Amino acid sequence: MRWGLRPRGPEAAALATVRSLWGTPRLPCSPGWQGATKRLLVRSVSGASNHQPNSNTGRYRDTVLLPRTSFPMKLLGRQQPDKELEIQQKCGFSELYSWQRERKVKTEFCLHDGPPYANGDPHVGHALNKILKDIANRFHMMSGSKVHFVPGWDCHGLPIEIKVLSELGREAQNLSAMEIREKARSFAKAAIEKQKSAFIRWGIMADWNNCYYTFDGKYEAKQLRTFYQMYDKGLVYRSYKPVFWSPSSRTALAEAELEYNPEHVSRSIYVKFPLLKPSPKLASLIDGSSPVSFLVWTTQPWTIPANEAVCYMPESKYAVVKCSKSGDLYVLAADKVETVASTLETAFETISTFSGVDLENGTCSHPLIPDKASPLLPANHVTMAKGTGLVHTAPAHGMEDYGVASQHNLPMDCLVDEDGVFTDVAGPELQNKAVLEEGTDVVIKMLQTAKNLLKEEKLVHSYPYDWRTKKPVVIRASKQWFINIADIKIAAKELLKKVKFIPGSALNGMVEMMDRRPYWCISRQRVWGVPIPVFHHKTKDEYLINSQTIEHIVKLVEQHGSDVWWTLPPEQLLPKEVLSEVGGPDALEYVPGQDILDIWFDSGTSWSHVLPGPDQRADLYLEGKDQLGGWFQSSLLTSVATRKKAPYKTVIVHGFTLGEKGEKMSKSLGNVIHPDVVVNGGQDQSKEPPYGADVLRWWVADSNVFTEVAIGPSVLNAARDDISKLRNTLRFLLGNVADFNPETDSIPVNDMYVIDQYMLHLLQDLANKITELYKQYDFGKVVRLLRTFYTRELSHFYFSIIKDRLYCEKENDPRRRSCQTALVEILDVIVRSFAPILPHLAEEVFQHIPYIKEPKSVFRTGWISTSSIWKKPGLEEAVESACAMRDSFLRSIPGKNAAEYKVIIVIEPGLLFEIIEMLQSEETSSTSQLNELMMASESTLLAQEPREMTADVIELKGKFLINLEGGDIREESSYKVIVMPTTKEKCPRCWKYTAESSDTLCPRCAEVVSGK
Structure with missing residues (x-):
């Protein structure tokens, strides 16, 4: 140890601790990496020479x-696809799924594929x-699990x-x-083939030879068994109830089949319901000198003919x-008096x-x-x-109206047919008129004639539309099959309390x-689906x-498919x-029912057909947020x-x-x-x-998939640039281990x-974080962590x-082989990290x-493999101190070649000096680890300033706080960096x-x- 500096007491203990953690008395120099000290340093080599021979x-x-x-380095044009x-052909992409299923491993990972709809070309969704799904599956497969992933399609x-x-x-x-x-x-099959080809082209690993289809007879048979299980438990019943009805599709719809148009325009009206019989209290408040009416507001004028009550x-x-205008008396909520008066452009006296x-x-x-009474309820x-x-x-x-009617035994006559037009029960003026169009016009005119219309105005509001025809729906009572989901x-x-939701807000x-x-x-009142397996009596209800x-x-369905419901005679x-x-009676007394099952029941029973083992529970369901009211829910309800x-x-x-600006694609x-x-290019490439x-x-x-996900040319170009930088990194790694075994x-x-x-120390930290992020399905953070590391x-x-070490040392020099040893491990970890x-x-x-x-x-x-010996938890402090001095040096010569300068580092006696001395045991060196870090002509390490210096030197001062053993050992030391031009010449080789x-x-x- 030079200068006679031998630390004693806590400093000696600290130095011994650091040395033991390194394994050898050598000290690394760190890039900007957040290690155990939680101090992030942004490292740069700007100003340093990156020239190579x-x-x-x-x-x-x-x-x-x-x-x-x-x-x-690059794949241009068609070279990439x-x-x-x-690669897919050479590396056996099509065989990978069956290979991993045949492995004898204990753990199994099941991701149940929510079936996409078989009605169009593949899209970015x-x-x-x-x-x-594929990223998750490939990670679990590489981590040693046997992956179960059977793709499916919703076909009805x-x-x-x-x-x-x-x-x-x-x-x-x-x-x-x-x-x-x-x-x-035939249409569904054609769409399936298009989608399947695209999915395979994207590299999706799956059981492509055993996909499930909801129009397959065996699938339909399992679905019907599930239906009957629920019927047998008293959960399925037939009733006359109001349901969402699509006139454009002529069928009932479930909530999940609706989309809400926020720009829908309704004709809202204020209507008078004249008093017929006052309640005792109301009778005491009016003297009979003026007409009394109840004021009602509705956005659905076409429903007025079917009125059976007024609720309060x-x-x-x-x-x-x-x-004040008419002198009439009106009854309405006390809190709404001022608002309604303003809307009606009048004044109300209470x-x-x-x-x-x-x-x-x-x-x-x-x-x-x-002459028809409507009770107040x-x-x-x-x-x-x-x-x-x-x-x-x-x-x-x-x-809600239906609930009131059931409670008070009110009539429930439906005045609208399957096409959304008034029936003859509505009267000759309304018969055959579409309720949302001409029918509304006529109702409003009838109210005007009856002098019970106070005001009409347009209202822009959110209104349910048929998700496929994009046309408004109505609520219409009809005899339908229902599942009583109250207890379910x-x-x-x-049970949902035991299910993990990502993000957590999705549960609510x-x-x-x-x-x-x-x-x-x-x-549903259509034909393309699984029939509800019920027979109806020809003459009785x-x-x-x-x-x-x-x-x-x-x-029958299991053997021949659900077509038998339409092809076989009743007998x-x-x-x-x-x-x-x-x-039972003769079969000829009954006819097969004409209703089919809701497609959400179709897909919602997929667990019974697809999921393996007696437990039949998937480790993961992964779908878009629309499935919170769709497949996630229908699967849960049928399973529970x-x-x-x-x-x-x-x-x-x-x-x-x-779109890349956050707008809807159209x-x-x-x-x-x-x-x-995106994959193959367009007509104009x-x-x-x-x-x-x-x-x-x-x-x-790379996207934050838990919110809306933007895509467009600039987004895709950024992704391509990221991969291009990664390719350059990989090329450097591959090229520099060419002569290494x-x-x-x-x-x-x-x-x-x-x-x-130290790079292995960082690499283990990276590997641990990457692995944990994959387990959490946070692939965006995986990408960001990788990108930071490789750039x-x-x-x-x-x-x-x-x-310099790689190119200019002897081929078998231990210093070069040391570097190549690190590069091999870096290459292995990086490739496995991004492989999924x-x-x-x-x-x-x-x-x-x-x-x-x-x-x-x-x-x-297999997955990433690291060694515990890579972990050097005491390195961060030493690395940061050395890098702080290097940064001072590089900042002193902005835009210049560091190799043309020599640097003197002066550190006051103490722990910091001893730590830096481990990088350079001699006073001055051009080949030490400290000088490799500095990238200077030569580096000198001193405990006190030189007595004489030339006029052209640059001096910078700094301090560094050493923090070891979780803060138990803390010491702040001062240092000085002295920079001067070198007197050496440029070596023609290095x-x-x-x-x-x-x-x-x-x-x-x-x-x-x-x-030599």
């Missing part, structure tokens, strides 16, 4: 060990969803049927049910007011106020049928947010949607379903031997109803895809991104270049150069300072690793300023070239 000129070019690899196809339903009928035009009117089903099936809130205050309960037993006249659904505090009630056309919801919400969203769902209407009929139908669907078991458990352990919810805006064009599937996959992983050339960790040890820690820092995201690039790199003989696939070689003259080699190069 020119191998093309000079007599020493053959003595320089430049990188050698056939791995290309063509290379990916070559598909890409987002399938790639997220209205959207496909409507598409087929619209393409056929008038011809569709003459088609039978079976002809429609056959054409719908019992706990609210109501008022009798006198209108005569008296009373409690809502005082309206009990009163009646008013129907505004279109004067209490109801909790009445609110004061809008309107008058009195609600017009049409039981056949409102969910209670159990389901309790799903529970809220379930709470808003009063019941589940599962019947009776139906037939039991375990014997179900078992027979299920066997084969209900054979005598089946009926005789239950003492039949077996009292959730079908999933974890649920991940991602957002929707948008053809009119010209911002629709087609995944096929100068504007729409082929990016390949890996760019699409990087875009998915890990089995014979590796250096033991504790004998490695200190900076190389800042590797390219900007480590690679810059090791080039960029499988094509990972395989391409794996094929170019020089020391791997006959490489097959990186995915068959280009460092360490030669005595420009035409002679520096001592190091002379030794290497001479072979």
Whole structure:
């Protein structure tokens, strides 16, 4: 130890601790990396020389060990997609799933694929969803689990049927049910093939030979068994209830089949319901001198003809007011007096106020049928947010209205047919008129004629639309099949407490949607779907379903598919031997029902067909946020109803895809991104270049998928640039291990150069964080962590300072082999870290690793493996201190070549000096680890300033706080960096300023070239 500095007491203990953690008395120098000290330093080599020897000129070019690899820096134009196809073929992408299923491993990971709808070309929403699933699956497979992933398609339903009928035009009117089903099936099959080809092209690993389809007979049979299980438990029933009805599709719709148009325009009206019989309290408040009416506001004028009552809130205050314009008396909520008066452009004088309960037993006249009484009834659904505090009630056309009618035994006549037009029951003036169009006009005119219309105005508000036809729906009572979900919801919400939701807020969203769902209407009046297996009596309002009929139908469907419901005669669907078991009547007395099951019941029972093992629970469901009210919910409800458990352990919810400016994608805006064009390029490839599937996959992983996900040219270009930088990093790594055999050339960790040890320390930290982030499905953070490491820690820092060692030392020099040992480990960790995201690039790199003989696939070689000996928890303080001095040096010569300067580091005696001394044992050196870090001509380490210095020196002062043992040992030390131009010349071989003259080699190069 120079200068006679021998620390004692705590300093000696601290120094001993640091040395023991390094393994050898050498000290690394760090890039900007957040380690155990939690102090993030941004490291840069700006101002330093990154020149490397020119191998093309000079007599020493053959003595320089430049990188050698056939791995290309860039793949231009069609090269990228063509290379990916070559990789898929060469590396056995199509065989990987079956290979991993055959492994004898204990753990299994099951991701249940929510079936996409089989009605169109693949789009970026598909890409987002399938790639997220594939990243998760590939990670779990590499980590040692046997992955279960069976892709599926949702093949039935209205959207496909409507598409087929619209393409056929008038011809569709003459088609039978079976002809429609056959054409719908062909349409779905064609869409499936398109989507499947795209998914495979994106590199999705799956059981492509055993996909599930909801139109498959075996799937339909399982679905019907689930239906009967729920029926047998009393959960399925038939009833006359109001449901969402799509006139444009002529069928009932579930909540999940609606989309809300916030720009819908309704014609809202204020209507008078004349007093017919006052309640005792109201009678005491009016003297009979002026007409009295109840004021009602509605946004659905077409429902007025079906009115059966007016509802009030019992706990609210109501008022009798006198209108200044007409002198009439009106009854409305006391809180709404001023607002309604303003809207009606009049003034109200309050005569008296009373409690809502005082309206009990009163009646008013129907505004279109004067001799019809509409009772005043209490109801909790009445609110004061809008309107008058009195609600017009049409039981056949409102969910809450139906509840009131059931409670008070009101009529529930429906005045609207399947096409959304008034029936003859509505009267000749309204018959055959569309309720949302001409029918509304006529109702308003009738109210004007009756002098019961006070005001009409347009209202822009959110209104439910059919999700496929994009046209408004109505609420219409009809006989439908329902699932009573009241008790199921209670159990389901309790079970959801044990399910992990990512993000956590998605759980509340799903529970809220379930709470808003009063019941589940599962019947649809179409033909492309699974029939509800019920037989109806020809003359009586009776139906037939039991375990014997179900078992027979299920066997038929399992063997021949659900077409049998339309192709077989009743006596084969209900054979005598089946009926005789239950003492039933003749089959000819019954006809098969014409309703089919809701497609959400179709897909919602997929767990019963697809999930493996007796438990039949998936580790993961992963879909878009629209499935909180769709597949996530229907799967949960059917599973809880039949077996009292959730079908999933974890649920991940991602957002929707948008244009790169956050706008919705549409053809009119010209911002629709087609995944096929992203992968293979468009017609004009100068504007729409082929990016390949890996760019699409990087875009998915790099996005914050838990919100809306933007995509566009600039987003894709950024993803391509990221991968290009990664390729350059990988090329450097591959090129510099070309002459290295890990089995014979590796250096033991504790004998490695200190900076190389430190890179392994960082690498283990990176590997641990990456692994944990994959487990949390936070792929965006995986990408950001990787990007930071390969750009800042590797390219900007480590690679810059090791080039001299790699290129100019002897081939077998331990210092060079030390560096190559680190590069091999870095390459391995980096490739495995991004492999689930960029499988094509990972395989391409794996094929170019020089020391791997006959490489097959990186995915068959496991996950990241690190060694505990890499971990050096005491390195951060020492590294930061050395880098602080280097930064001072580089800042003093901005824009200049560091190699043209020599640096003197002066540190006051103490712990900091002893730590830095480990990097350079001699006073002055041009080959020490400290000088490698500084990238200077030479570095000098002193405990006191030199007595004499030239006038051209640059001096910078600094302080560094050493913090060891979790803060138990703290010491602040001062240092000074003195910079001056070197007097040495540029070596013609290594280009460092360490030669005595420009035409002679520096001592190091002379030794290497001479072979000594």
